[in-house]
Amino acid sequence: MKNFLQAGALLLIGCASIQFTTAQQSLVKMEPVNFSQVTINDKFWKPKIDIVATKTLEACIYQTEVATPRIRNFEKVARKKGEKHEGIFYDDSDVFKALEAMAYSLKTHPDTAMENKCDEWIDKIAAAQQPDGYLNTFYTLNEPDKRYTDMSMHEDYNNGHLIEAAVAYFNATGKRKLLDVSIRWADHFDGLFGPGKRHWVTGHQELELALVKLYRITNNDKYLKLSDWLLGERGHRLAKGYTWTDWKDTAYAQDILPVKAQTQITGHAVRAMYMYTGAADVAALTGDEDYMKAMKAVWEDVVYRNMYITGGIGSAGSNEGFSQDYDLPNEQAYCETCASVGMVFWNQRMNALTGESKYIDVLERSLYNGALDGLSLSGDRFFYGNPLASRGQHARREWFGTACCPANIARLVASLGNYIYAKNDGGIWVNLFVGSETKQKLGKTEVNLKMETNYPWDGNVKLNVDPVKKGKFKIYVRVPGWSKAQPVPGDTYSANFSVIQMLLPVMVNGKNLSYEMENGYIVLDREWKKGDVVQFSFNMNPHLVSSRKEIKQNEDRVAIQRGPLVYCVEGIDNDSKAWNIIIPSGTDFKPTNMKVIDESVVALEANVPVVTVSADGSSISTANKKITAIPYYAWANRGRNEMQIWLPTKIKDVKINY
Numbered sequence: 071m072k073n074f075l076q077a078g079a080l081l082l083i084g085c086a087s088i089q090f091t092t093a094q095q096s097l098v099k100m101e102p103v104n105f106s107q108v109t110i111n112d113k114f115w116k117p118k119i120d121i122v123a124t125k126t127l128e129a130c131i132y133q134t135e136v137a138t139p140r141i142r143n144f145e146k147v148a149r150k151k152g153e154k155h156e157g158i159f160y161d162d163s164d165v166f167k168a169l170e171a172m173a174y175s176l177k178t179h180p181d182t183a184m185e186n187k188c189d190e191w192i193d194k195i196a197a198a199q200q201p202d203g204y205l206n207t208f209y210t211l212n213e214p215d216k217r218y219t220d221m222s223m224h225e226d227y228n229n230g231h232l233i234e235a236a237v238a239y240f241n242a243t244g245k246r247k248l249l250d251v252s253i254r255w256a257d258h259f260d261g262l263f264g265p266g267k268r269h270w271v272t273g274h275q276e277l278e279l280a281l282v283k284l285y286r287i288t289n290n291d292k293y294l295k296l297s298d299w300l301l302g303e304r305g306h307r308l309a310k311g312y313t314w315t316d317w318k319d320t321a322y323a324q325d326i327l328p329v330k331a332q333t334q335i336t337g338h339a340v341r342a343m344y345m346y347t348g349a350a351d352v353a354a355l356t357g358d359e360d361y362m363k364a365m366k367a368v369w370e371d372v373v374y375r376n377m378y379i380t381g382g383i384g385s386a387g388s389n390e391g392f393s394q395d396y397d398l399p400n401e402q403a404y405c406e407t408c409a410s411v412g413m414v415f416w417n418q419r420m421n422a423l424t425g426e427s428k429y430i431d432v433l434e435r436s437l438y439n440g441a442l443d444g445l446s447l448s449g450d451r452f453f454y455g456n457p458l459a460s461r462g463q464h465a466r467r468e469w470f471g472t473a474c475c476p477a478n479i480a481r482l483v484a485s486l487g488n489y490i491y492a493k494n495d496g497g498i499w500v501n502l503f504v505g506s507e508t509k510q511k512l513g514k515t516e517v518n519l520k521m522e523t524n525y526p527w528d529g530n531v532k533l534n535v536d537p538v539k540k541g542k543f544k545i546y547v548r549v550p551g552w553s554k555a556q557p558v559p560g561d562t563y564s565a566n567f568s569v570i571q572m573l574l575p576v577m578v579n580g581k582n583l584s585y586e587m588e589n590g591y592i593v594l595d596r597e598w599k600k601g602d603v604v605q606f607s608f609n610m611n612p613h614l615v616s617s618r619k620e621i622k623q624n625e626d627r628v629a630i631q632r633g634p635l636v637y638c639v640e641g642i643d644n645d646s647k648a649w650n651i652i653i654p655s656g657t658d659f660k661p662t663n664m665k666v667i668d669e670s671v672v673a674l675e676a677n678v679p680v681v682t683v684s685a686d687g688s689s690i691s692t693a694n695k696k697i698t699a700i701p702y703y704a705w706a707n708r709g710r711n712e713m714q715i716w717l718p719t720k721i722k723d724v725k726i727n728y
Contacts, residue, residue, distance in 0.1 A: 097362060098354050099425035100494045102418060103508055105487030106177050106241065112505035113524060118445075118483055122171070123179040125449030126480045130168040131187060133469045133476075140165050141194060143207035148197035155211040158472065160224040160274075162207055165191065166231035167477035169248070173238035174484035188239060192248045195232075199251055203258030205229060218262065222273030222323075229255050230276035237283045238481075249287070256284055260296050271303050271325055275341045278348025279415070282355065298352045301329045301345070301361075322389055330360040333367040335376055339384030339391040339404075340474075343412025350419035362423060369420060371395075373432055379615060379629050379715065380443070380636050380702060381436030382456055384409045396620040400458035400716055407444030407453060407475040410436045411482045418489055421501065427590025430501045431551035433489065437482075437502075438526065438634045442703040444479045447669045452476045453706070460713040461649070462641070466706055491519070497544030499591065503531050515541030517598070526633045527672045529553075529608030540599045546591040549574060552634060553608045576606045608633070612659040612674050617716070627716040628653050630674060632661070635701045637674055641712035643698040644680075648712035649725055651697055652679040659699070666704045674699040681724045692721060 110116050134140045139156035144165070146153040172188050175181070199205045206225050209217050218225060229252070236252035239245065259277075263270045272278070281297035284290075305320075305328035320326045321336040324345055335342060346365055353361035375395040377383050382405030386393040390406055413436040421429035443456045451466035454475050469476065490506055492499040495513045503525040509518050518536040525531065535545070553574075576583050576592060579602060585592050594604065612632040617624035630637040630653075639648045657676050664673035680695040705713050718724055 097357055097359070097423050100422055100492040100499055102422055102488055103491040103493055103498075103510065105174065105485045107508055107510070108487030108490055109507045110178070110487055110490075110504060111507070114526060115483075115486055115504055118442075118449075119178060119486060121449035122445075122480050122483045123175040123181075126445065126476070126483075127168070127172055127175060127184070129450040129468070130171065130477055130480060133473065134165055134168055137469065138473075141191065143211065144191075144194040144198040147207050147210050148194065153211060155208045159208040160228060160472075162205075162228040163224065163231040163276075164473045164477055165195070166228070166235040167474070167481060169235040170231070170238045171477055171481035171484050173235065173242040174481060177242045178484065178487075185243065188243075189245070189247075192239070192245075192251075196247060196251050199254065203254040205232065205251070205255050218268075218270075220273075221271050224274055226259065226270070226272050226277040227274040229259070230278075230280035233277075233280035233284050237287050240287065252284065253288065256281065256293060256296075260292060264296060264299050269303060270300070271323070272300055273323055274338075275324070275345035275348065279344060279351055282348065282351035285355070294352065294355055297348060298356065298358075301349055301352060304329050304345075305331065322391075330364050332364050333371065335368055335372045335392050337391050338389055339409035340406060340412055342391070343383075343409060343416050347412065347415040347419055350416065350423060354419070354423055365420065369416075369429075375620075377432075378403060378405060378440070378458060379435075379617075379631070380405065380410075380439035380456065380458065381413060381432060381434075382410055382440035382458075383413060387455065396618065396622075398617075398621050399623050400714070401460065403455070403457045403459075405440060405456040405458075407441060407456060408478045410440030410444070410456070411478045414441060414482060414489065422492060425589050425591075427501075427548045428551065430548055431590075434502060434550065434634050435636075437489070439636045439702050441479060441482060443705070444475055445483065447667050447704060447707045451707075452479070457713075458638075458715040460706075460711065462710045462712050464706060464713075465710050490521075497546055497595075499546040499548070500533070501548050512541070512543040515539065515543060517541070517543070526635050527610075529610045529633065531606055531608075533604040535598050535602040535604060536600050537598050538600075540597055542595075542597045545594040545598075545604065546588070547576075547594065547604075547606065548591055549587070550608065550634065551590075552631060574606060574608070576604065578602060578604050610661075612637075612661070614653065614655070614657065624716045626719050628655075628719055629715050629717070630659060630699050632659075632672070632674060635703070636715060637699040638702045638705050638713050638715045639697060639699050639717065640705050640708075642708050643673075643700065645695075646712070647680075648714045650681040650683075651714075651717055652681065652692075652721060652724060653717045653719055654678065655719060662698075664698070664700070666700055667707055669704055669707075671701055671704055679721070681721060 140161045143155055169188060169191060172184055176185055198207060206228060233252045236248040240249045262268055278297045278300050281293045285293040304325045322338055324337050324342050326336060329349055349361045349365060372383060376392055378398055384391045384404050384406055385398050387404040390404060414433050417429040417433035440456055444453045446466050452475055453466055454470050457464055490502045490504050491508055492501060493510050498510055503523050505521055505523055507520045516538045520534040522532040576585060585594055610633050612630055614628040615631050616628055639651055641648045657678055659674040659676045661672045662675050664671055675696055675698050677694050677696050679692045682691050
C-alpha cells in the first residue's frame with residue numbers, strides 16, 4: 071500500500087458551506103455532444119453497436135430474467151409474501167445497468183419489443199419501491215430493519231445506477247415512470263443524509279455522478295449539493311461507529327484523505343473511477359478548483375505509474391485495484407473491464423474541463439483496448455479481467471456471479487456517440503475518429519458535420535463541413551498522442567504526452583492550410599461555407615513500445631502498437647505458441663488484411679527469431695519464422711490460447727511451456 075502524508079486527513083467535519091456557482095460553469099472548456107445527436111455509420115464501430123443492440127442485450131435480458139433471480143427479486147418484493155432474496159446483495163444494479171444500455175440502444179436502434187421489455191421491467195421495479203421511496207430488494211426481503219446500517223452494502227450504489235438508467239430511458243423515450251421512481255428514492259435519501267443529518271460514506275461510489283445527471287435533467291440543485299456533500303464526507307474517518315464488510319482499510323474505498331487532498335490513486339479501481347468522474351462533474355458545475363487540482367494529481371499517478379499499455383488499470387485481483395507504483399504484472403493483470411469503462415467516463419470529463427487532448431488520448435487507449443477486450447466478437451461472451459498474457463488458461467464466459475462488466479461494456483458501446491465530438495459557442499472539437507454525422511449550432515450558425523474514415527485501420531480522415539450559411543468558427547482536430555512522435559521511455563507505457571509541434575498536412579478544399587496547435591489540437595479558424603471539405607491523414611506505421619525501467623516485468627521486452635490499437639501474438643496464429651517469440655530492436659512489421667472469425671482486422675506480420683525446444687527438452691534451437699500479431703481486443707475468440715503483449719527482445723527472456 072502506498073504511503074500517505076496524513077496532513078489534512080483529520081480535517082474538521084463541520085467545514086464551511088460551499089458556494090455554488092452553477093450558472094457560470096467557469097471550469098468548462100466545452101461540452102460533449104450527446105450521443106443522441108450523433109449518427110454513427112462507421113465501419114469499425116457500427117457493427118459493434120449493432121451486435122450490442124442484439125446479441126449482447128439479448129444475453130443481458132436472458133441472464134436477468136431466466137438464468138438468474140435478478141428480476142425475480144423485484145417480483146418477490148411486490149408480492150409481499152415473506153419470500154427471501156436470491157443472489158448477491160448488489161444484483162439490483164445489474165438490472166439498472168442493463169436498462170441503461172437498452173435505453174441507449176433504443177435511441178440508435180428503435181425496437182418496439184425492446185421498449186416493451188423495458189416497460190415491463192420498469193413496472194416491476196416501481197412495484198418494489200417502498201412507500202417512503204426506499205428501493206433495495208436485498209434489505210426489503212431479508213433485513214428491512216437494517217437499512218442503511220452498513221455503508222458497504224451498495225444501497226446507494228444500486229440506486230445510483232437506477233438514476234442513470236432512469237435519465238437514459240427518459241431521454242430515449244420521453245417516458246418518466248422510472249425517472250419518477252429515481253426521484254422518489256433520491257428525495258428519500260436526501261431526507262436522511264446531508265448537512266445536519268446523518269453522515270454517510272458511500273462504500274462503492276456511483277451515486278455522486280448519478281446525482282449530477284439527475285440535477286441536469288431536473289434542474290433541482292439539491293441533487294448537485296448532495297453529490298458534493300457525499301464527496302466531502304470522505305477522508306474524515308466518518309466510518310468510525312459504522313459497520314462495513316468489504317473494505318478493510320480506508321484506502322480501499324478512497325477514504326484515506328479528503329477528495330480535495332488526494333494526490334495518489336488507491337484501492338478499488340472501479341470505485342475510484344466513478345468517484346473521480348463524479349468529482350469532475352461537480353467541479354464543472356460549481357467551479358471548484360480544488361477538485362481539479364486533486365484530480366490532475368491523481369490522474370498523473372494513474373497514467374504515469376499505474377496504467378497498462380492497454381489503458382487497463384487495477385493490476386491486483388486481491389482488491390480489484392491498485393497496489394504499488396509500477397506493479398504491472400502481465401499474466402496476473404486484473405484490469406477489470408468496468409475499470410476501463412470508468413477510465414473512459416473520467417477522461418471525458420477531464421477533457422471537457424481542461425480542453426487538453428491528453429485526456430482523450432487515454433480515453434481512446436482504454437476504449438479500443440482495455441474496455442473493448444471485455445466484449446467478444448460475437449457479443450455474447452465476456453471478460454471480467456483482461457490479462458496481458460496467457461498460457462491458455464483464460465477464456466471468455468457467458469456470465470458472471472458478479473455481473474457488472476457485461477452490462478457496463480454494453481452501455482459504453484451503445485452510447486459511443488457521447489465521446490466523438492465536443493463543442494462550445496465558438497467551435498467544435500473532433501475527439502475520436504469515427505465515421506459519423508452531427509448537426510450543431512455554433513454561435514448563431516447551424517453546422518452539419520460529417521466525418522468519413524476507415525480508422526483505426528488507416529489514418530485517412532475527411533470532414534465535410536456544411537454550415538447553413540457562411541460563418542466563422544473553429545474546428546479543433548485532436549492529434550493523437552501515439553502519432554506525435556515515436557514513443558520514448560518516460561511514461562508508464564512510453565507514450566509522450568507533451569505537446570509536440572509536428573507538421574501534419576491539413577487540406578481544406580484540396581489546398582494545404584496553415585494552422586496553430588492548442589492543447590494538442592489542430593485549430594482550424596476560418597470562415598466556413600457550405601461544401602467545405604477538410605482532409606488529413608495520420609501515419610499508421612507500426613512501432614515498438616518499451617516500458618519505463620521501473621516496470622521490472624517488462625525489462626528487455628517490447629509491445630507492438632499501430633494507431634490506437636495495441637497488438638498481441640496469439641498461439642492459434644503462431645504454431646500454437648506465443649511464449650517462444652523474440653522481437654529484436656528494429657523489427658519491421660508489415661500490415662496485412664485478415665479475419666478473426668468474422669471480424670476483418672489489420673494484422674501485423676514479421677520475420678523474427680522463434681525458439682523451438684526438442685520433444686525431450688534436451689536441446690533448444692532458434693530460427694527465423696513469420697509471426698502474426700492481431701489487435702489485442704480480438705484475442706481469445708477462437709478458443710483457449712497462449713497470448714502475449716510484451717515480447718522478449720533477447721533469447722534469455724523466453725519462457726516456453728514444455
